Amino acid sequence: xxxxxxxxxxxxxxxxxxxxxxxxxxxxxxxxxxxxxxxxxxxxxxxxxxxxxxxxxxxxxxxxxxxxxxxxxxxxxxxxxxxxxxxxxxxxxxxxxxxxxxxxxxxxxxxxxxxxxxxxxxxxxxxxxxxxxxxxxxxxxxxxxxx
Amino acid sequence: xxxxxxxxxxxxxxxxxxxxxxxxxxxxxxxxxxxxxxxxxxxxxxxxxxxxxxxxxxxxxxxxxxxxxxxxxxxxxxxxxxxxxxxxxxxxxxxxxxxxxxxxxxxxxxxxxxxxxxxxxxxxxxxxxxxxxxxxxxxxxxxxxxx
Numbered sequence: 132x133x134x135x136x137x138x139x140x141x142x143x144x145x146x147x148x149x150x151x152x153x154x155x156x157x158x159x160x161x162x163x164x165x166x167x168x169x170x171x172x173x174x175x176x177x178x179x180x181x182x183x184x185x186x187x188x189x190x191x192x193x194x195x196x197x198x199x200x201x202x203x204x205x206x207x208x209x210x211x212x213x214x215x216x217x218x219x220x221x222x223x224x225x226x227x228x229x230x231x232x233x234x235x236x237x238x239x240x241x242x243x244x245x246x247x248x249x250x251x252x253x254x255x256x257x258x259x260x261x262x263x264x265x266x267x268x269x270x271x272x273x274x275x276x277x278x
Numbered sequence: 279x280x281x282x283x284x285x286x287x288x289x290x291x292x293x294x295x296x297x298x299x300x301x302x303x304x305x306x307x308x309x310x311x312x313x314x315x316x317x318x319x320x321x322x323x324x325x326x327x328x329x330x331x332x333x334x335x336x337x338x339x340x341x342x343x344x345x346x347x348x349x350x351x352x353x354x355x356x357x358x359x360x361x362x363x364x365x366x367x368x369x370x371x372x373x374x375x376x377x378x379x380x381x382x383x384x385x386x387x388x389x390x391x392x393x394x395x396x397x398x399x400x401x402x403x404x405x406x407x408x409x410x411x412x413x414x415x416x417x418x419x420x421x422x423x424x425x
Binding site: 140141142143144145146147148149150154157158161164165213216218219220221222223224225226227228229230231232233234235237238239241242243244245246247248249250251252253254255257258259260261262263264265267268269271272273274275276277278 | 368391
């Protein structure tokens with residue numbers, strides 16, 4: 132089933148969903164944010180076919196979310212590095228993870244948690260804040276044109 | 279192409295992606311956050327077939343993201359309301375929208391923006407913060423078990 136393209140959509144949410152394309156893409160970005168760089172690592176961790184992974188990586192490079200670089204150790208491997216644009220997906224992944232942790236309990240009694248490296252404390256829950264710092268609920272916000 | 283189920287995944291990001299299922303789902307939640315409640319409104323705004331919308335709404339009710347209620351105006355219509363769990367997807371949608379606005383410019387020179395109703399100022403950019411308030415980049419964080 133081919134999706135309708137949303138790349139020209141007026142809504143920036145729809146445009147982002149369009150480039151993400153499918154869930155493998157976000158799971159690849161998740162693993163790259165955690166420091167994975169090589170095809171074989173990604174394939175092993177994701178349990179995805181080489182064929183699908185190859186296509187998704189190519190799309191991510193075309194979208195400038197990832198870039199290919201020679202391996203840091205001087206071997207013949209190519210590595211995949213997140214670009215600055217790719218690192219911009221960090222809040223999307225944190226938001227998805229926090230929703231899952233709160234609403235969709237897994238089977239693991241001691242689940243993996245995103246922590247601050249320095250203090251080993253969980254990161255704060257994401258909040259939507261006004262320019263003056265007030266925490267906003269969905270009903271406190273509005274989509275509008277600024278001018 | 280049937281996706282592999284990620285509902286039992288150890289990673290809460292993967293579990294969230296599993297229940298979201300496809301992009302229509304998040305666009306339905308987006309419209310419900312903006313106050314849409316009726317099948318006909320959603321269908322018109324999303325430009326999706328009745329068939330697909332019916333299936334997605336049924337899945338969202340089954341996941342307890344939406345609940346059906348009689349129309350507030352006493353008519354025979356059923357309305358779809360976000361549950362508290364459903365409203366928990368607000369940060370996911372804000373994160374997707376902010377990424378799109380920064381990285382995927384649309385054709386509209388004066389695009390729709392999420393603002394605070396009170397002051398009509400754009401909401402702040404989402405930041406990942408440590409328990410003590412420091413802003414964290416991906417490299418400052420780590421996935422780990424707490425105990």
